Amino acid sequence: xxxxxxxxxxMSIPTLLFIAFVIFMLLELAPGDPMSQxxxxxxxxxxxxxxxxxxxxxxxxxxxPLWLKxxxxxxxxxxxxxxxxxxxxxxxQRIISFQSRSPVFDTIAQRLPQTLWVVxxxxxxxxxxxxxxxxxxxxxxxxxxxxxxxxxxxxxxxVPPFFSGVLLIVIFSVQLKWLPxxxxxxxxxxxxxxxxFQLKQMIMPVMVLALQTTAQVSRYMRASMLDNLTQDYxxxxxxxxxxxxxxxxxxxxxxxxxxxxxxIALGIPSIFGGAIITEQIFKVNGLxxxxxxxxxxxxxxxxxxxxxxLAVLIVLMNLIADILYGVLDPxxxxx
Amino acid sequence: MPNGALPVLDVQGLxxxxxxxxxxxxxxxxxxxxxxxxxxxxxxxxxxxxxxxTMMSLLGLLPMPPAEIRAGRVMFDGQDLLKxxxxxxxxxxxxxxxxxxxxxxxxxxxxxxxxxxxxxxxRKHMGMSKKEAAARSxxxxxxxxxxxxxxxxxxxxxxxxxxxxxxVMIAIALACDPQVLIADEPTxxxxxxxQAQILELMQELREKLGMAVIWITHDLGVxxxxxxxxMVMYGGQVVEHAPVQELFSNPQHPYTAALLKTIxxxxxxxxxxxxxxxxxxxxxxxxxxxxxxxxRCAKAMPVCAVKVPTRYEIGAGHDTACLLAxxxxxxxxx
Numbered sequence: 318x319x320x321x322x323x324x325x326x327x328m329s330i331p332t333l334l335f336i337a338f339v340i341f342m343l344l345e346l347a348p349g350d351p352m353s354q355x356x357x358x359x360x361x362x363x364x365x366x367x368x369x370x371x372x373x374x375x376x377x378x379x380x381x382p383l384w385l386k387x388x389x390x391x392x393x394x395x396x397x398x399x400x401x402x403x404x405x406x407x408x409x410q411r412i413i414s415f416q417s418r419s420p421v422f423d424t425i426a427q428r429l430p431q432t433l434w435v436v437x438x439x440x441x442x443x444x445x446x447x448x449x450x451x452x453x454x455x456x457x458x459x460x461x462x463x464x465x466x467x468x469x470x471x472x473x474x475x476v477p478p479f480f481s482g483v484l485l486i487v488i489f490s491v492q493l494k495w496l497p498x499x500x501x502x503x504x505x506x507x508x509x510x511x512x513x514f515q516l517k518q519m520i521m522p523v524m525v526l527a528l529q530t531t532a533q534v535s536r537y538m539r540a541s542m543l544d545n546l547t548q549d550y551x552x553x554x555x556x557x558x559x560x561x562x563x564x565x566x567x568x569x570x571x572x573x574x575x576x577x578x579x580x581i582a583l584g585i586p587s588i589f590g591g592a593i594i595t596e597q598i599f600k601v602n603g604l605x606x607x608x609x610x611x612x613x614x615x616x617x618x619x620x621x622x623x624x625x626x627l628a629v630l631i632v633l634m635n636l637i638a639d640i641l642y643g644v645l646d647p648x649x650x651x652x
Numbered sequence: 653m654p655n656g657a658l659p660v661l662d663v664q665g666l667x668x669x670x671x672x673x674x675x676x677x678x679x680x681x682x683x684x685x686x687x688x689x690x691x692x693x694x695x696x697x698x699x700x701x702x703x704x705x706t707m708m709s710l711l712g713l714l715p716m717p718p719a720e721i722r723a724g725r726v727m728f729d730g731q732d733l734l735k736x737x738x739x740x741x742x743x744x745x746x747x748x749x750x751x752x753x754x755x756x757x758x759x760x761x762x763x764x765x766x767x768x769x770x771x772x773x774x775r776k777h778m779g780m781s782k783k784e785a786a787a788r789s790x791x792x793x794x795x796x797x798x799x800x801x802x803x804x805x806x807x808x809x810x811x812x813x814x815x816x817x818x819x820v821m822i823a824i825a826l827a828c829d830p831q832v833l834i835a836d837e838p839t840x841x842x843x844x845x846x847q848a849q850i851l852e853l854m855q856e857l858r859e860k861l862g863m864a865v866i867w868i869t870h871d872l873g874v875x876x877x878x879x880x881x882x883m884v885m886y887g888g889q890v891v892e893h894a895p896v897q898e899l900f901s902n903p904q905h906p907y908t909a910a911l912l913k914t915i916x917x918x919x920x921x922x923x924x925x926x927x928x929x930x931x932x933x934x935x936x937x938x939x940x941x942x943x944x945x946x947x948r949c950a951k952a953m954p955v956c957a958v959k960v961p962t963r964y965e966i967g968a969g970h971d972t973a974c975l976l977a978x979x980x981x982x983x984x985x986x
Contacts, residue, residue: 550758553760
């Protein structure tokens with residue numbers, strides 16, 4: 318297993334370099350000008366100078382290796398310096414956003430908590446709701462519970478968040494006035510009351526996103542459980558005198574989790590991508606919103622860095638899913 | 653064999669139906685039989701004759717719904733297994749009655765080690781500690797003839813061959829020293845040499861451990877070799893029941909006779925074609941109103957279409973469910 322993990326980690330280096338190159342070239346080839354949002358009163362020759370100041374005068378084979386160097390060497394040096402008070406970076410140039418002129422990673426670090434709180438929490442809530450629903454739906458197939466679950470999943474799949482989110486705002490914020498419609502990022506939890514407020518402002522975006530996760534994961538769980546419940550080994554377990562809870566929660570569940578774990582693991586990168594639409598609706602200034610604004614402003618370093626971080630997460634989660642696969646299923650051994 | 657011993661298992665009037673969209677399928681119709689201590693009862697019949705469903709009904713292993721046990725009594729160990737609580741039934745399953753299934757390739761859980769799967773009933777029924785269960789599991793693997801048992805305990809089912817897996821299944825069934833072992837076509841999925849090995853092993857174990865065995869198969873050759881008594885099933889009913897010698901030398905039901913004719917012989921003249929029983933076994937929808945075999949029967953009479961045969965005693969321990977043997981019909985005809 319260890320050799321497998323190491324081999325896969327080594328193999329992911331060329332994969333990631335290739336992904337970085339593709340993202341960079343796509344952004345390079347895409348139309349658009351970082352200066353296009355500047356006021357029209359700025360003379361073209363000044364704009365040209367600004368463009369050159371951003372480094373856009375250099376060809377891609379200069380800028381791409383530079384970005385790589387900044388991403389893989391300079392940035393980690395800064396983190397190291399910040400953590401241990403050393404001075405490895407020695408004032409080297411960090412990746413700077415075109416729009417804000419501040420280091421890209423500082424902005425990401427500011428946005429990450431909101432996204433993790435709202436989107437991450439919704440993912441956890443969604444998965445925790447989905448697993449029992451999937452298990453019970455399969456065990457009691459075609460029961461009222463199963464039919465209800467199927468109906469709710471259908472809604473979760475088919476109703477987009479820009480509808481369900483707005484609907485929730487209309488009901489709970491506008492009509493009932495129970496919950497705030499705007500997520501206040503500056504809010505700090507210091508005591509019980511502020512904690513309750515934090516919960517209140519999280520409920521709606523978390524629910525909107527959790528509905529989607531629940532719909533997806535519970536369907537996978539149900540299908541996988543159904544596949545396994547009719548297997549011969551289930552009959553064997555019953556014939557051995559095992560209780561239903563052991564039969565279902567141990568023998569069947571362990572087998573059913575194998576495909577579901579992959580689905581859950583591969584869904585994790587999407588948390589960090591933020592929920593672009595939901596974040597917009599509830600005014601959560603998370604990573605999703607950051608990415609949208611960066612795209613609109615042709616902020617190439619920001620888009621490049623966020624997109625690449627996502628790629629890293631996807632590659633990493635694939636690896637984790639593969640390792641979990643091997644842990645859960647003895648038939649898959651990588652050595 | 654201990655003839656006349658008290659039955660350890662006594663089944664009376666068992667009826668199992670499956671509720672399907674096409675109506676109620678009567679899979680088991682009024683099946684009665686008993687099993688004496690230490691004897692081997694062979695159950696033969698075509699696919700769909702209700703052999704497996706009968707045995708699974710005994711221990712409540714059928715999915716309900718769609719299955720439903722309509723009537724009957726299964727006396728075992730002083731209690732009716734059809735009436736006891738789920739908890740009591742679980743104590744019997746895997747504890748006092750062991751079960752071996754047809755397909756060893758799929759009957760073991762692929763994600764748990766073999767040792768764990770053998771130890772599970774030991775820990776549940778015998779209350780053994782992890783250590784005791786591991787020691788006993790190793791003993792059991794040695795008993796069923798798996799070499800290097802200690803090391804193999806940690807192996808997973810996919811690391812065993814089909815024959816070896818069936819040995820593991822046997823070890824699981826034998827784990828808690830059952831009084832009765834129900835073997836549902838245990839050798840059907842295995843090739844002939846492995847089949848012979850498993851048969852030999854079962855014979856040996858039966859002598860060593862002295863349990864009663866119900867052996868379900870559609871292989872008459874196997875039955876001739878190992879059974880004390882034989883029960884022939886067709887269309888969810890017991891059509892003939894006799895000691896093994898008697899059944900092979902003096903079959904009374906036309907179905908049994910036809911079945912025996914289908915056994916290909918390796919001696920004598922080379923037959924042009926294998927003998928078959930024409931037609932398909934019936935799917936009994938609704939309560940039976942006639943003899944289930946009449947459409948394929950060479951000796952069918954008009955009365956077969958209107959009367960359900962019951963089991964008529966025709967000799968010592970020999971009975972058949974054929975109207976040809978019905979004393980009433982015999983009297984009418986005569």
